Amino acid sequence: MKFIHSLLLLFFGLWFVDLSGQSLRIIDAITGYPVQDVIAYDTQAKVNTTSDINGHIDLSVFSPEDQVHFEHIGYESLLFRISELQSSTQLALYPDTQRLGEIVLSVSRTRDEKKRVSKQVAILSDRDIASVVPNTSAELLREAPGVRVQQSQGGGGSPVIRGFEANRILLVVDGVRMNNAIYRSGHLHNAISIDPFSLSRAEVIYGPSSVGYGSDALGGVVHYFTKEPRPGDAQPWRFFIANNYDTRHEHxxxxxxxxxxxxxxxxxxxxxxxxxxxxxxxxxxxxxxxxxxxxxxxxxxxxxxxxxxxxxxxxxxxxxxxxxxxxxxxxxxxxxxxxxxxxxxxxxxxxxxxxxxxxxxxxxxxxxxxxxxxxxxxxxxxxxxxxxxxxxxxxxxxxxxxxxxxxxxxxxxxxxxxxxxxxxxxxxxxxxxxxxxxxxxxxxxxxxxxxxxxxxxxxxxxxxxxxxxxxxxxxxxxxxxxxxxxxxxxxxxxxxxxxxxxxxxxxxxxxxxxxxxxxxxxxxxxxxxxxxxxxxxxxxxxxxxxxxxxxxxxxxxxxxxxxxxxxxxxxxxxxxxxxxxxxxxxxxxxxxxxxxxxxxxxxxxxxxxxxxxxxxxxxxxxxxxxxxxxxxxxxxxxxxxxxxxxxxxxxxxxxxxxxxxxxxxxxxxxxxxxxxxxxxxxxxxxxxxxxxxxxxxxxxxxxxxxxxxxxxxxxxxxxxxxxxxxxxxxxxxxxxxxxxxxxxxxxxxxxxxxxxxxxxxxxxxxxxxxxxxxxxxxxxxxxxxxxxxxxxxxxxxxxxxxxxxxxxxxxxxxxxxxxxxxxxxxx
The missing domain is CATH 2.40.170.20 (TonB-dependent receptor, beta-barrel domain)
Structure with a gap:
């Protein structure tokens, strides 16, 4: 029944796909939000235009045979012929993970340029999370270099950083420390209580981080950041539906x-x-x-x-x-x-x-x-x-x-x-x-x-x-x-x-x-x-x-x-x-x-x-x-x-x-x-x-x-x-x-x-x-x-x-x- 349910949901989603439309709107491929200030220009760099606050961009300045570059400082660049986009209503840009990785949010509890941060930091961006689609937020941490995750039962996931585990690792969600008076020293599975679908980003700080975070941050810090809605969005309502089905384990x-x-x-x-x-x-x-x-x-x-x-x-x-x-x-x-x-x-x-x-x-x-x-x-x-x-x-x-x-x-x-x-x-x-x-x-x-x-x-x-x-x-x-x-x-x-x-x-x-x-x-x-x-x-x-x-x-x-x-x-x-x-x-x-x-x-x-x-x-x-x-x-x-x-x-x-x-x-x-x-x-x-x-x-x-x-x-x-x-x-x-x-x-x-x-x-x-x-x-x-x-x-x-x-x-x-x-x- 679970498999049939998954297939029905799949076909339900495909049924409502809308491929028609006359204007082009540029959106973030991960979040669906409009992307402002995307520059579109032809190969001779003679004609250009820019997306507005709602992501809309006017392509009428180009001819159908023009090849056009779409560029934004935080996204990967794309190249299309205008005729290829005439039947499209939206164009999705993927975040440039290398450039996004240049900003660190967690080390000093404020925004920093990564190139000016002396600590080793791993950043799992929203694109990484969307690509991996982990079953739990503990599993997500396996994508960070050097992080191991221990399990004693199905509902488990204890991160290990540099040989430190449990109450020697600090877990933080949205600036609030999760470690508490009964976090144990053996194996700790509290990371699974954070929904991976709610995350926009996760950062792993390697090594002692007690200056910014206090007790327990001996081996490092795992800081989860959850999604946050934006006031003033041109699209007043947004819906996101996801379904995963494991055919062998019936997850x-x-x-x-x-x-x-x-x-x-x-x-x-x-x-x-x-x-x-x-x-x-x-x-x-x-x-x-x-x-x-x-x-x-x-x-x-x-x-x-x-x-x-x-x-x-x-x-x-x-x-x-x-x-x-x-x-x-x-x-x-x-x-x-x-x-x-x-x-x-x-x-x-x-x-x-x-x-x-x-x-x-x-x-x-x-x-x-x-x-x-x-x-x-x-x-x-x-x-x-x-x-x-x-x-x-x-x-x-x-x-x-x-x-x-x-x-x-x-x-x-x-x-x-x-x-x-x-x-x-x-x-x-x-x-x-x-x-x-x-x-x-x-x-x-x-x-x-x-x-x-x-x-x-x-x-x-x-x-x-x-x-x-x-x-x-x-x-x-x-x-x-x-x-x-x-x-x-x-x-x-x-x-x-x-x-x-x-x-x-x-x-x-x-x-x-x-x-x-x-x-x-x-x-x-x-x-x-x-x-x-x-x-x-x-x-x-x-x-x-x-x-x-x-x-x-x-x-x-x-x-x-x-x-x-x-x-x-x-x-x-x-x-x-x-x-x-x-x-x-x-x-x-x-x-x-x-x-x-x-x-x-x-x-x-x-x-x-x-x-x-x-x-x-x-x-x-x-x-x-x-x-x-x-x-x-x-x-x-x-x-x-x-x-x-x-x-x-x-x-x-x-x-x-x-x-x-x-x-x-x-x-x-x-x-x-x-x-x-x-x-x-x-x-x-x-x-x-x-x-x-x-x-x-x-x-x-x-x-x-x-x-x-x-x-x-x-x-x-x-x-x-x-x-x-x-x-x-x-x-x-x-x-x-x-x-x-x-x-x-x-x-x-x-x-x-x-x-x-x-x-x-x-x-x-x-x-x-x-x-x-x-x-x-x-x-x-x-x-x-x-x-x-x-x-x-x-x-x-x-x-x-x-x-x-x-x-x-x-x-x-x-x-x-x-x-x-x-x-x-x-x-």
Whole structure:
């Protein structure tokens, strides 16, 4: 039915295609908005005309046989004979990604020329997003050089930058930080709560960015920018419809957004519904492990269905319990009474179904599946954010943006073991309040000074409880015997507050030399308390933590000519322990993470160097980046003793929910170093053919004990060949990753060594021995056809040779070969 639905939508879109018309209107091929100031001129440059504010252009000045160039500084140029356009009503120009890439929005929280920014930055433009059409905003980040995305279940996507992951990476949407008091240090999947169809742009900043963004920005920043409607648009109503359908995995994504524009205000309504079926792994096992990742049995249990034994899986390549669905809504209002003042109200809401935790549902104890159910309850995110932007003639307030935000988040974890009727629940409700004020100072053209302030406050409510199932046949008809159990986080209360101020200064010494400098001071306060019945450590009743951090950044950019750029940065970053670091209770693979109230902030000191060489009027380039990071007071998971616990015979174990488990905790383990290199290139072979790619190397280890740092994959990269013309765009990609040996895995379990192939049993310990993650590669092919300026159809063939592999640290096999069909229609 989903496939038929997709075909009907496709034909519905094509039916209403209008190819007639007498006048020509020039529009942006991605957004559909009119493009002003497009210059049209003949090959002798004797006759020319320009598009007006509504994109209309008068071609009557040319004869039918004239060849005419259409050019705009932000778009790719086109050449047509006038007779070829006589039956057209619109002409779509694609943004020039190279030129658009010259503007950076996120580094200093204001607009900057990329050639004057010392940090490494990747920009994913609206054209990149429209070309890739990712299933989630986490998947989109795979298009940024050097960014890896980890998954433990179908509804997953944890970005990794330079070996940093989770709460060492800062996620930001529309200037509002998403990181909060319970962002964890293992794998974090909150990026999927942002609708990729709502995005206009995404930027990735590599390396410490605490001057502009504060705590957590150790490895980098991912800043998502959502679409914004324009007041005064000549077309008062705009509609955009998109539908994606994966024929093998039965993924279906339906999206519509509606824009309404008046003279001084505008509205954008965006809605997406995504249904993701079970994931089928690849069948070609080049790595040689015939049974690795197969799912011979699975659990049919869910909230309402009970079965006391597992079920045989008729197709072991189908990873049962990986499907889920999600709804994403966004509403934006823009009010702009004059060019100097603009108000924006940004409303976003995301809610998923239950998301099965696949890696837990295939976990075995004594050869049998351990869990009948293990799922994340509906994950909900609400954002309400008013923003005011202005320009003035006051020196210290020449430009400014004030952003207020309220976020309400709900998370839950539900589990039940086979052989038990006891269902355990952990529920977290979090309220986050924030205020950002960013200002620019009026200086001369060679200088730029920005400053700002930030305040955030988190209030957490966490509860854990168990209930017994009442079962009739296979139906769960009731839940009884409510009883409190240890909650995931402090059960009585949790508060996390930050206050900060920063200054960022740029000085253009001349056309060749630019200096960037910045400083930020941040104060962080944490308070948490436990109820007596939820304590797991007799020493804990409440805890407080206060810290101050001073961060500095100094960068230099040297441009000897238009073809060379050299960049260097010395920067510091910090991460203040949050409630997840200090107060979490969590079990994984027989290890129980317990609270540690004695944690201190960790700091990163990084040296960065980059060099870029451009060719053919900057349409081609080669870029090399090197970095070295020293982590001080590095926080890692280590064995931890509970001296006053008497639930077991050893201080190194504790009896928790009926199981005797090793106790571990996040601790400050001293210093660690990370270093790496990335090489990126893009070559425009001719007008229609492009070859590009990147390769990355990362290495990290603690200084004292020489223990590997988690989340680091040594080698990864991609290469692609793209071909495009006015109608057709195609890309063949080759994606690869190197081997990760078992001795290079971290000790804390974050890397998931147990998810790799079993190669034997140790004669000394009797425990399994693992191979580590095998190297892998795959080919993808993507094709898009522009039916006309309003309609696009596409097909993506993922994993052409149906290769089986697991991404490093992922608890789920990657998707095998699949065909995805796409339709986009705007009017």
């Amino acid at each position: 279906t994504i339906n999206h519509i957004d509606i824009t309404h524009s008046k003279d001084n205000w505008a509205s954008l309504t965006s809605m997406s519904y995504s249904f993701f079926g079970d994931i089928y792994m690849g069948r070609k096992r080049n790595h040689g492990y015939t049974d690795w990742g197969l799912v011979p049995e699975f659990s049919k249990n869910n909230r309402d269905f009970y079965q006391d034994q597992d079920s045989a899986n008729p197709n072991p390549n189908r990873q049962r319990n990986t499907g889920y669905d999600q709804i994403d809504l966004m509403q934006k209002f823009v009010f702009q009474p004059n060019p100097e003042n603009k108000w924006v109200l940004n409303l976003q809401y995301s809610s998923s179904s239950d998301i099965p935790r696949f890696d837990k549902l295939v976990e075995r104890r004594d050869g049998e599946l351990r869990y009948a159910t293990w799922f994340y309850g509906p994950q909900k995110r609400l954002l309400i954010s008013p923003k005011y932007s202005f320009t003035s003639d006051k020196k210290w307030l020449r430009e400014g943006v004030i952003t207020l935000a309220y976020q309400q988040l709900e998370e839950s974890r539900v589990q039940r073991k086979f052989g038990s009727l006891l269902r355990e629940n952990q529920i977290e409700d979090l309220d986050v309040f924030s205020a950002n004020a960013d200002f620019n100072v009026a200086l001369d053209q060679s200088k730029k000074l920005a400053y700002g302030f930030e305040f955030t406050h988190n209030e957490l409510q966490s509860i854990g409880f168990s209930q017994n199932l009442v079962v009739e046949g296979n139906d769960v008809v009731d839940l009884v015997n409510y009883m409190l159990i240890p909650s995931r986080y402090p059960s009585k209360s949790g508060f996390y507050t930050t206050m900060a101020a920063y200054i960022d200064y740029k000085l253009n010494l001349d056309q060749k030399n630019t200096i960037n400098a910045g400083v930020r001071i941040t104060n962080t306060r944490l308070k948490a308390a436990w109820n007596e019945q939820a304590l797991i450590d007799a020493r804990l009743g409440k805890t407080t933590n206060r810290s101050n951090a001073l961060n500095l950044s100094l960068g230099y950019v040297f441009r000897p000519n238009d073809l060379w750029e050299l960049r260097s940065v010395l920067a510091s970053g910090f991460r203040a322990p949050n409630i997840d670091d200090m107060g979490k209770i969590r079990e994984k693979q027989g290890k129980l993470t317990v609270p540690n109230p004695f944690l201190k902030p960790e700091y990163a000191y990084t040296a960065d160097f980059g060099v870029s060489r451009y060719f053919d009027q900057r349409t081609s380039f080669v870029q090399l980046n090197l970095f070295y990071t020293l982590l001080y007071n590095y926080i890692a998971r280590q064995p931890y003793m509970l001296p006053f616990d008497d639930s077991s015979s050893s201080f190194e174990t504790v009896t928790h929910l009926g199981d005797e488990l090793e106790t571990w905790a996040n601790t400050n383990v001293g210093e660690a170093t990370l270093r790496g290199a990335s090489l990126q290139w893009n070559t425009k072979v001719n007008k229609n053919l492009t070859y590009g790619g990147h390769v990355n190397y990362t290495y990290g280890i603690t200084r004292e004990d020489q223990i590997p740092v988690p989340s680091i994959l040594p080698w990864q990269g991609t290469q692609h060949i793209s071909i495009s013309n006015r109608r057709l765009n195609g890309q063949l990609s080759f994606v690869f990753a190197g081997q990760k040996l078992p001795e290079d895995y971290s000790n804390g379990g974050e890397d998931g060594l147990e998810e790799t192939p079993v190669i034997g049993v140790s004669s000394e310990t009797g425990e399994n021995e693992y191979a580590g993650t095998p190297s892998w590669n795959r080919f993808d092919f993507r094709l898009t056809y522009n039916v006309n300026t309003n309609t696009k159809v596409g097909a993506d063939l993922h994993n052409l040779f149906d290769v089986h592999y697991k991404e490093f640290a992922s608890g789920i096999s990657a998707p095998g070969r699949s065909l995805r069909l796409r339709l986009q229609y705007r009017f």
